[in-house]
Amino acid sequence: MVGDLGPVPGRLASNLQSVDVVVTPPAAATACPQTYTVQAYLTPLRQSIGNVAEVSLLGTRTNANWVNTGLALVLPDPGEYLITGDIRTNICATVDDLGATNLWTTVRLLHVQSGAVELGGNRIGAQHQFSSAPGTQFQTCQSGTAPLTGLVRVTAAQATKTVRVQAKLNGGGPNFGLTGGSTIQTSIFDGANSQLTYVKIAD
Structure with missing residues (x-):
């Protein structure tokens, strides 16, 4: 929408x-x-997008690849744009007996034509970091919203610029963030609860 x-x-x-x-x-x-x-x-020129499709992030944990989301906008003219975004992600995992999780999601704003990162790369959304005591096991889901705000410039040579939100799931430590038999069930970009907006602020 x-x-x-x-x-x-x-x-x-x-x-x-x-x-x-x-x-x-x-x-x-x-x-x-x-x-x-x-x-x-x-x-001023302005536009907003939200309520887009959900995207699974499971495949990004071990290969470090970013995935595209449906949050994309075309900056139509040369000038300076203020970009604001709230990017919602989720992680669900089971922590096994004497196990642990060390998982988190990150988001960024990519210039589609060149592949250059315009904003973020280290903006953390959901975090799932737990450990279990002997004889215990539990499952929990964690959600988080990463802010994605900053200035993006379109040069005269570029004329226009398409920007898109990308996301990925990260795992730290042994077995990419899962130890002691702990398992991950889902991790998603929550498109229904994410949004991206631009307002042109200068030529």
């Missing part, structure tokens, strides 16, 4: 950059003098 952030009252309901002028006439047509109020608003 892609949509506008929504106009301030009196502004155009559009994601086009514009200067919107609102003229308010006098309260009474017979007023003397006739006083009109003129207001001008800058409406």
